[in-house]
Structure formats: structure tokens, C-alpha cells
Amino acid sequence: MAKRHLAITMGDPAGIGPEIIVKACARLSDRLAASDLKLLIIGSRRAFDQANRQLAAGLDVADVNAEDARWPNLGFLQADEESAAIEPGVLSADGGRFAYKAVEQGVRLASSGRVGGIVTAPLNKEALNRAGYHYPGHTEMLAALTGVRGSVMLLAHGNMRVSHVSTHVALQDVPSRLTPERLRHVIGLTEKALLGIGIARPKIAVAALNPHAGEGGLFGRQDIEISQPVINEMVAKGLDVVGPVPGDTVFVKLRAGQYDAVVALYHDQCHIPVKLLGFEIDPATGKWQELSGVNITLGLPIIRTSVDHGTAFDIAGQGIANERSMIEAIEYAERLAASA
Numbered sequence: 001m002a003k004r005h006l007a008i009t010m011g012d013p014a015g016i017g018p019e020i021i022v023k024a025c026a027r028l029s030d031r032l033a034a035s036d037l038k039l040l041i042i043g044s045r046r047a048f049d050q051a052n053r054q055l056a057a058g059l060d061v062a063d064v065n066a067e068d069a070r071w072p073n074l075g076f077l078q079a080d081e082e083s084a085a086i087e088p089g090v091l092s093a094d095g096g097r098f099a100y101k102a103v104e105q106g107v108r109l110a111s112s113g114r115v116g117g118i119v120t121a122p123l124n125k126e127a128l129n130r131a132g133y134h135y136p137g138h139t140e141m142l143a144a145l146t147g148v149r150g151s152v153m154l155l156a157h158g159n160m161r162v163s164h165v166s167t168h169v170a171l172q173d174v175p176s177r178l179t180p181e182r183l184r185h186v187i188g189l190t191e192k193a194l195l196g197i198g199i200a201r202p203k204i205a206v207a208a209l210n211p212h213a214g215e216g217g218l219f220g221r222q223d224i225e226i227s228q229p230v231i232n233e234m235v236a237k238g239l240d241v242v243g244p245v246p247g248d249t250v251f252v253k254l255r256a257g258q259y260d261a262v263v264a265l266y267h268d269q270c271h272i273p274v275k276l277l278g279f280e281i282d283p284a285t286g287k288w289q290e291l292s293g294v295n296i297t298l299g300l301p302i303i304r305t306s307v308d309h310g311t312a313f314d315i316a317g318q319g320i321a322n323e324r325s326m327i328e329a330i331e332y333a334e335r336l337a338a339s340a
Contacts, residue, residue: 004036005071005115006037006116006117007109008021008040008119008120008121008326009042009043009119010098010102010121011043012096012098012099012127013047013095013098013099014313015088015095015122015313016122016312017043018043019051019323020326021043021051021121022051022059023057025041025061026057027327028330037334038073038074038075040076040115042076042106043121044082045076045078046085064076065077066108077105079101080102088313093127093132095127096126096129097133099128103123103145106120107146110302111302116334116337116338117303119304119330120304120307120329122306122309123138125137137167142300143299143300150185150299151299151300152164152189152297153296155274155294155308157294157308159254160278161254161262162251162261163193163261163264164264164266164267165186165265166178166182171266175222183230184230184234187230187241189298190204190298191204193261193298193336194260197332197336202260202261203240203258204239204240204242204261205242205245205258205262206227206241206262207250207269208227210222211248213244243263247269251273280292292324293328294307294325303337305330307326
């Protein structure tokens with residue numbers, strides 16, 4: 001397998017994907033020239049060229065075919081046929097089509113061993129569904145394309161690493177998603193991912209579902225009857241797992257380095273603390289000016305990382321999107337691929 005060869009899928013070409021890919025590749029150009037890291041961009045060539053010109057990046061990126069025996073250090077693979085121009089910031093079915101086709105090709109290349117993993121730029125869920133691809137997001141799409149069930153989302157920002165028991169479900173459905181089988185699965189995949197990035201003896205905390213971990217059953221019994229027995233079981237198997245830790249303190253302890261990761265039980269329990277720390281706000285304007293964070297999908301037969309932000313249609317095409325999360329996603333994928 002080409003472990004140091006990664007595919008970057010553009011996501012929705014109407015979003016900031018083309019721009020952050022161009023900026024990231026420009027910043028990584030010295031590494032691409034001097035090391036065995038190779039990047040294959042998959043998406044709309046028209047959108048990529050437009051961003052390359054607008055930013056005056058001067059990237060020299062050769063077109064390639066998926067069947068080519070060898071690829072350059074920086075290459076471009078067209079995801080699908082171009083029809084009408086996809087305008088920055090304009091939601092369309094064509095944007096959703098390109099987003100899906102890019103991921104589809106990336107999965108195919110990773111599954112066949114042509115690339116060591118894929119790094120995904122953001123897609124728009126409404127555009128994706130307009131194009132006829134009815135997925136809640138990348139995580140579910142990747143699970144379908146790779147034929148697996150039970151994949152897990154993990155967000156990472158610095159030492160804030162948080163995996164999910166449930167993601168895109170209504171809050172009222174969260175308790176039913178907390179089962180012993182799912183919790184065991186998420187803990188196991190989280191430990192494997194931490195080992196993959198070089199943490200020799202990972203310490204994992206399980207967040208509580210209820211306030212004060214149920215307060216002895218006064219505020220719910222899921223933490224007592226479901227989470228605690230699974231935690232005890234994992235400890236008996238030799239894993240370093242603690243909890244359930246109340247949600248109002250578990251992320252403070254994670255940030256302090258008391259744990260290497262937290263298993264969160266639902267979407268916002270995970271995303272709020274990670275994104276609160278990952279987004280840097282300009283106090284003069286109240287707008288975010290930089291963000292950090294990586295979305296990693298665990299439990300797939302391939303490696304996949306992603307930026308931890310959306311398509312940002314409101315600033316697409318303006319040349320002001322920040323590429324930090326894209327670079328971090330590339331670096332995470334590179335580390336995970338090297339250890340695979």
C-alpha cells in the first residue's frame with residue numbers, strides 16, 4: 001500500500017473546499033518536494049483552477065487517471081463530468097454530485113491500496129440530498145461505500161480527542177443508542193486509534209449521559225446500569241478506562257491531560273467543547289478567523305480524516321478561508337496510515 005500517498009476529496013466545489021486545498025498544498029509544497037508524501041486531489045478541476053488563480057498560488061498540478069501506474073507528488077483526478085459552472089456559495093445538486101463522486105473515487109482507491117487514506121473537505125448535506133444521495137453526512141456515506149456498520153466519529157483538537165456513541169440522531173433517541181454493545185465497540189476503536197497515533201497506554205474516560213452521572217439513579221439509571229458495567233468489563237480486560245465522568249467536568253479533565261480521549265454519548269456533548277476550543281475569534285469583529293480540529297472516522301477498512309468545519313458558503317470564493325484544519329487532517333491521516 002502507498003501509505004504516504006493520500007487522496008484529498010474536494011467536498012462541495014461551491015464551498016471553501018477548493019480554497020483550503022489550494023492553500024494547504026501550497027504550504028506543504030516543500031514537504032511534497034522533499035519527502036515521500038504524495039497528495040492526489042479529487043474533485044472539480046474547474047473549481048480548483050479558479051481557486052489556484054484567485055489565490056495566485058502557482059501550484060503546478062498534473063491531471064492523472066486512476067489507472068495510471070505512477071502519480072506525481074501532487075496530482076489531480078477529475079471526480080465527474082463538468083456541466084454548468086458551479087458558483088462559489090451557491091447550493092446546487094451539481095455540487096452534491098461532485099462531493100459524492102469524489103468520495104466514491106477516493107474510497108475505491110483506498111480500498112484497492114492505491115492510496116493510504118483519504119482526507120475529505122466539507123460537503124453540504126442539502127446539496128448531497130438534492131443530487132440523490134441520501135446520507136446525513138460523510139460518516140454514514142463512508143460506512144455505506146465500504147460496506148461496514150458501526151463506524152465511529154472521533155474529533156481531535158490538540159489533546160482534545162472525543163469519540164461518539166451516537167451522532168446525527170434526535171436527542172430524544174440518544175438513550176436508546178447507548179447499548180453495551182455499542183459502548184464496547186466505541187471504546188475499543190478509540191483505544192486502537194490512540195495506539196495508532198503513538199500513545200502507548202491510552203487512558204479513556206466515558207462521559208456520563210445524565211447530570212452528575214445519574215446522582216445514584218435520581219436523574220436516570222443509564223450510567224449505572226449500562227455504562228458502569230461495560231467500563232468494569234473493559235478494565236478487567238486490561239484497558240485503562242474510567243467513568244462515567246459527569247459531562248460538566250470530563251472535558252476540563254481531558255484538557256488538563258488526565259485522559260487521552262473521552263467517549264461522548266451524543267453529538268453536541270462532543271462537538272461543543274472541541275469546537276469551542278478549536279475556533280479562534282477576532283474580538284474586534286466577533287468573527288472566527290482561524291479554526292483547528294480534525295474529524296476521524298473509526299471502524300472503516302480505510303483511513304479517513306476530515307476538516308472539522310462546514311462548507312462555509314457565506315465566505316466561499318472570497319479567498320479568506322483558513323486552511324489550518326485541512327493541514328491537520330492531512331497530518332493525522334499520514335500518521336495513521338504510517339502505523340496501519
